[in-house]
Amino acid sequence: MLFISILIGCILGAIVGINVPIIPYTYSSYLAIAIIAALDSVFGGIVGVLKREFDIQVFISGFFCNSILSILLTYLGNKLDVDIYLAAIVVFVGRMFLNLTIIRKYYIDKWSKKIKDKKTENEKA
Numbered sequence: 001m002l003f004i005s006i007l008i009g010c011i012l013g014a015i016v017g018i019n020v021p022i023i024p025y026t027y028s029s030y031l032a033i034a035i036i037a038a039l040d041s042v043f044g045g046i047v048g049v050l051k052r053e054f055d056i057q058v059f060i061s062g063f064f065c066n067s068i069l070s071i072l073l074t075y076l077g078n079k080l081d082v083d084i085y086l087a088a089i090v091v092f093v094g095r096m097f098l099n100l101t102i103i104r105k106y107y108i109d110k111w112s113k114k115i116k117d118k119k120t121e122n123e124k125a
Contacts, residue, residue, distance in 0.1 A: 043099035
């Protein structure tokens with residue numbers, strides 16, 4: 001089921017990517033920061049699932065609130081001629097690396113335990 005969902009998402013993403021017009025350079029910073037904020041929320045959601053603490057309402061509200069706040073910071077920075085969006089990038093990318101570390105450690109522990117269990121199973125036989 002997960003594989004089918006990923007496949008459908010990739011196909012839809014490719015279709016939308018081909019048919020969406022090119023975004024003007026003036027809006028590229030807004031889109032970039034929104035994508036980074038959304039990716040931060042996705043990584044946080046994955047960590048929530050792994051820790052069995054995932055809440056869809058928290059995920060969706062965080063997804064949109066983070067994206068909107070980061071876009072507003074970018075807009076304010078453009079009006080003030082200051083790169084305020086860099087602060088949001090530092091925070092979101094830092095949290096993404098932290099969440100990626102948690103995900104990586106989770107799977108390393110899971111795989112190590114699986115290998116250890118197979119080893120003890122082979123020793124018993």
